Structures are given as structure tokens and as C-alpha cells.
Amino acid sequence: MLDIKKMRQDPDFYKKKLGTRGVKPEEIDEVLDLDKKRRDLLQKTEALKAQRNEASEKIGEAKKKGENADEAIAQTRKLGADIKELDKKVDANDEKLHDLLAGIPNIPHDDVPVSLTEEGATELRKVGTIRKFDFEPKHHWDIGTNLGILDFDRAHKVSGARFVYYLGLGAQLERAVYNFMLDEHMKDGYTEVLPPYIVNAASMYGTGQYPKFRDSVYRVNGEDMTLIPTAEVPLTNYLRGEVIPTEELPVYVTALSPCFRSEAGAAGRDTRGLIRMHQFNKVEMVKYTKAEDSWDELEKMTANGENILKKLNIPYHVITLTTGDMSFTAAMTHDIELWMPAQNKYREVSSCSNCTDFQARRMHTQYRDENGNLQYVHTLNGSGLAVGRTVAAILENYQNEDGSVTIPNVLVPYMHGVTKITKENAVPFRNK
RNA sequence: GGAGAGUUGGCAGAGUGGUAAUGCACCGGACUCGAAAUCCGGCGAACCCGUGUAGAGCGGGCGCGCAGGUUCAAAUCCUGUACUCUCCUCCA
Structure with missing residues (x-):
């Protein structure tokens, strides 16, 4: 498994090196697209989760004091549904990303002779x-x-x-x-x-x-x-x-x-x-x-x-x-x-x-x-x-x-x- | 194959719906000539996202074997599953 963070930082290096092993540049692009999408989705869902955590905490405090929190609960309920929806997208995206990345071979050392066949060892x-x-x-x-x-x-x-x-x-x-x-x-x-x-x-x-x-x-x-x-x-x-x-x-x-x-x-x-x-x-x-x-x-x-x-x-x-x-x-x-x-x-x-x-x-x-x-x-x-x-x-x-x-x-x-x-x-x- | 118990931080070990005790270990400091002991403070794997020169700092997410479910909220409730241990059976 390659380091996605490094790949993100220098895609051209990865395309060049992996190209010598028969990996197409489009595969790298696809991985990076999925990576970008993943981070976008994560930011959205994590913001909602932070919101929910805060709301839940307030509900907890209110209940402790014996106050009625029905309204806050009703409001927060909607958040849960949105989060579930987004998390599903994140999971689906992660699975695709992982499958692709797990199928990409290791980066060859500079001293390895470059050839797509066994000829040239x-x-x-x-x-x-x-x-x-x-x-x-x-x-x-x-x-x-x-x-x-x-x-x-x-x-x-x-x-x-x-x-x-x-x-x-x-x-x-x-x-x-x-x-x-x-x-x-x-x-x-x-x-x-x-x-x-x-x-x-x-x-x-x-x-x-x-x-x-x-x-x-x-x-x-x-x-x-x-x-x-x-x-x-x-x-x-x-x-x-x-x-x-x-x-x-x-x-x-x-x-x-x-x-x-x-x-x-x-x-x-x-x-x-x-x-x-x-x-x-x-x-x-x-x-x-x-x-x-x-x-x-x-x-x-x-x-x-x-x-x-x-x-x-x-x-x-x-x-x-x-x-x-x-x-x-x-x-x-x-x-x-x-x-x-x-x-x-x-x-x-x-x-x-x-x-x-x-x-x-x-x-x-x-x-x-x-x-x-x-x-x-x-x-x-x-x-x-x-x-x-x-x-x-x-x-x-x-x-x-x-x-x-x-x-x-x-x-x-x-x-x-x-x-x-x-x-x-x-x-x-x-x-x- | 049958029955039961367990799985929480580096280790030990609490916690049966309100956001992970405590002890040991570890890190920093004080005391000391120095060390031990003691005291004070810190620290709970890793990981992910944002910010950032940073694998620093800060903010957030995740996090109690794993995967789902219920709920505003799950280590705690429900379902499934993996593994470990004990007993029985079997077997080299």
C-alpha cells in the first residue's frame, strides 16, 4: 500500500515511477479524485457531527436540571439523518479508493532497470x-x-x-x-x-x-x-x-x-x-x-x-x-x-x-x-x-x-x- | 461438535444510556552533591480532517474486539460476528 498523502503531494512522480510497472496515469488520477472527494465529504459530515455533539451535550445538561428539551431533541433528530446519509457516501467512496489503492504496486527503486517485460534485467x-x-x-x-x-x-x-x-x-x-x-x-x-x-x-x-x-x-x-x-x-x-x-x-x-x-x-x-x-x-x-x-x-x-x-x-x-x-x-x-x-x-x-x-x-x-x-x-x-x-x-x-x-x-x-x-x-x- | 465466561489506554482494572475512574509504567519539574523515595504537573495507542514550513501547536472527528441497529446521546440496550479462555466430547 502506497502513502496517499505523498501521492497527493507529488502525483507526477508517482505516475512516472509506476508507469514503468505498467500502471496507467489515469489510475493515479482516479485515486486522487476519490481522495479529494473523500476529504470534501469528511469535512461536511464532521462539521455536522460537531454540531450534534454540542447539541446533545446541551440536552444532557437540560435534562439533568429537569428542564424540558423536547424541542432541541426534535431539531437534533434531523442532523442524525443527514449524518447517516453523508457517512454512507463516505463509506462507499472509501471502499472504491481502498480497492484501487490496494491494487497499485510498490514504487521501484531508482536502480531497478526500466522495462515492461523481463528483458533488460x-x-x-x-x-x-x-x-x-x-x-x-x-x-x-x-x-x-x-x-x-x-x-x-x-x-x-x-x-x-x-x-x-x-x-x-x-x-x-x-x-x-x-x-x-x-x-x-x-x-x-x-x-x-x-x-x-x-x-x-x-x-x-x-x-x-x-x-x-x-x-x-x-x-x-x-x-x-x-x-x-x-x-x-x-x-x-x-x-x-x-x-x-x-x-x-x-x-x-x-x-x-x-x-x-x-x-x-x-x-x-x-x-x-x-x-x-x-x-x-x-x-x-x-x-x-x-x-x-x-x-x-x-x-x-x-x-x-x-x-x-x-x-x-x-x-x-x-x-x-x-x-x-x-x-x-x-x-x-x-x-x-x-x-x-x-x-x-x-x-x-x-x-x-x-x-x-x-x-x-x-x-x-x-x-x-x-x-x-x-x-x-x-x-x-x-x-x-x-x-x-x-x-x-x-x-x-x-x-x-x-x-x-x-x-x-x-x-x-x-x-x-x-x-x-x-x-x-x-x-x-x-x-x- | 456441545456448554459457559471474557475481549476497555503500554500493563492492571473500574464503569449497565449523558459523553471513558483509579493504580502501575511513562514524560516534565521540585527536593538532592547525585540517585532512590516523596511531592507537584502532564500524558490514555494509533488513525482521520482542517489550519500550518511542520509527524510542532491549535480546532474538530473517530475511539471501549469487529460490523450493524435503537436513541438527541451507546463502553453501557438490541442483533450478528471474530478471537481468547474453561469444561465436556474427540483426537496426534
Whole structure:
């Protein structure tokens, strides 16, 4: 949610900045018209209310003295009707204003590359050496299926498209990866959290999924409850409506959670493999910071995500998304994309965003600055990392010609000493 | 799923139709070499509108979980609803 007062003061700035995200200037004008109308109506109704309050007070005094106040009551009665009429108009106007304003995205930072499409993203750095294969590298879904550790067919039978079973060492690998990630983040100062996986509509609104993206989530139990599309929702809403003691800032939290997404509109994309599932695991990082610290914190958070890939020794690059490609709430987003040999390209594994005060204004999450004034916190979120995609990358980058997969060194302890997944050790019950 | 109780300022806690007690905490001052104690004064989240250089000051609105209703007037009455707690049932 943007600050309407600031928008009122400098409409041209907002039109220019939001234009880079595809917001039409007429939308801003409409918001400002409704804002003006709101203030006009408020002045009228508040003047009447002041009048009524004064009259009521006099009636009260008269009654105390035992005097007759019938005439004054009759006169004041009319005021009540007028007020009710005006208040209805105010409410209707407020609703329109709020709906419009809640659908306008965050203001992009000046350093964000301007483009309405994903083309034009800035590459910040490229890390790691891309492995040269002396055989044709296989896709992870073929590797996983051949080893028996990924079973897409039976998931399709039991659940449907875009679901998967992990088995044996595959399931263990997934668990090893997210335990490794959580341990690394704890070393970096994050507090581990195990949040609820179902949240209410107010939380979805707070982080900005609602009202715009109702259709991309799974709702349960009628309208209100939603399976989380990301742990960002319960982590960021954790302090919703609160004033955070200043000495606690910055707050770093991390959580593993499943993420549920309907992937409406993604039909036909990434139909094979682990890349785009209705349910996947993700380790999420969330920070609450003071306003002046959030840009530094974004860089640190991105580094926390990169740290995982460095230790896993998987090549990646970091890009800054364009104005048109960023998520609704972000003022700037760094994506980490890891290397998928079989696809011969980088694929997104993390998205780290500074949402500035955009979510905090929706959630009313504040702190007191050095003058004792209330300020909105800045919120950041980033994947640290998407677990399924990381597993996919391990399978592809660490595959051997015979179809086996070597376990990255840092994960061996998490795999209880297993150094390689082979057809023989992959799924015990298949080898009886 | 059934029954009951509760929801008031940072915290505790009064208030059953006349416009939110009191205590603690907090802020300012006095006393003191200083601090504690004590005394005096102030302050009741945030928010919204007007005025204004101002997130100062001043004026107004709103404000007792939330949303409606009755009334000149609602924390108080009525209706609905959310959440919390207790007991029963159930369950990992």
C-alpha cells in the first residue's frame, strides 16, 4: 500500500515511477479524485457531527436540571439523518479508493532497470564454473526417474499433474538440502520458525497477495483460509499490527515450509520435472528492518542465499529484475538463478526483495525511531532457497555417466555418509 | 461438535444510556552533591480532517474486539460476528 498523502503531494512522480510497472496515469488520477472527494465529504459530515455533539451535550445538561428539551431533541433528530446519509457516501467512496489503492504496486527503486517485460534485467555477478560434460547431460526428471527416487507417474495418479513423490535417497536428499539450508541461515543470525501453513485472508492481504492474486492460491474452508503460497506470508504477518521494540530490530527469521500454488496461467510451461509444482518445499528468509537499513539488508540477504549455492558448488548468477518483472510488493528484487546443465540455462531458485514500507503499511507494523515517532518497518523476503529446484540442480550438475549422482561434500553428513546415489542404494524396497 | 465466561489506554482494572475512574509504567519539574523515595504537573495507542514550513501547536472527528441497529446521546440496550479462555466430547 502506497502513502496517499505523498501521492497527493507529488502525483507526477508517482505516475512516472509506476508507469514503468505498467500502471496507467489515469489510475493515479482516479485515486486522487476519490481522495479529494473523500476529504470534501469528511469535512461536511464532521462539521455536522460537531454540531450534534454540542447539541446533545446541551440536552444532557437540560435534562439533568429537569428542564424540558423536547424541542432541541426534535431539531437534533434531523442532523442524525443527514449524518447517516453523508457517512454512507463516505463509506462507499472509501471502499472504491481502498480497492484501487490496494491494487497499485510498490514504487521501484531508482536502480531497478526500466522495462515492461523481463528483458533488460541487470546481471550483477556470475559465480562458479560451469562443468564441461564428456557425455550428454540428462534432465533431472530422467535421472530421478531412472534411479527411482522421483515418481511423477504415481503422483499424477494420486494427485494430478505437477505433483511428485520423492522416494528413498531422493526423499533423504530433499531433507538433507533443507536441513543444510536452515543450519546455514541460523549461522547467519536467522531465528528458525515453524509457522502455520494455512493462513487467513487478512494475512494474505497484509503481504499483498490479496486482493489481486486470489486466483493463484488454494483456498480451503470457504473464502477465508488459504494454503500458503510461500512462508513469506506467515513469517511477515507474524508481527502484523504490532509496534516492534526498536532494540529488537533487525529481526531475521527463517522457515522451511511447503508452498502451494495453483499455477493458473502457467499451463504448458515447465510441465516436466521439479521446476513448477503445485506443492514444493522452500526455505524462506524474512527480515524486518529500520527504514534506513533495508537496502543494505537486501544485499546481505541475497548473499545468504548465494552462500548455499557456493557451498553446494553449483554455478549461478544474480540478476536484478526489471520494473515490469518484479512482484507486486517489491521495490527491488534480486533473483538468484542456478545452472541447469541439461536445459543449458539458468533457472530461478531464489527471489530476494525489499518491500520497503509497502507491506508494513498494509499490516500496520511499526517501530519507534530515535525521536520516538512511529515509523513503518521495512520488510524483506527471500528464498533461501527453493528446495525442489536445488535438488533438481544437484541431480543435473552432479550426475555421472552411469546414471548415478554424487552427493555434494557438504551434504554427505546430512546423508549419513552416503556419497553417491546409485540404482542399487536408491530405493531399498525395490532391491529386495 | 456441545456448554459457559471474557475481549476497555503500554500493563492492571473500574464503569449497565449523558459523553471513558483509579493504580502501575511513562514524560516534565521540585527536593538532592547525585540517585532512590516523596511531592507537584502532564500524558490514555494509533488513525482521520482542517489550519500550518511542520509527524510542532491549535480546532474538530473517530475511539471501549469487529460490523450493524435503537436513541438527541451507546463502553453501557438490541442483533450478528471474530478471537481468547474453561469444561465436556474427540483426537496426534
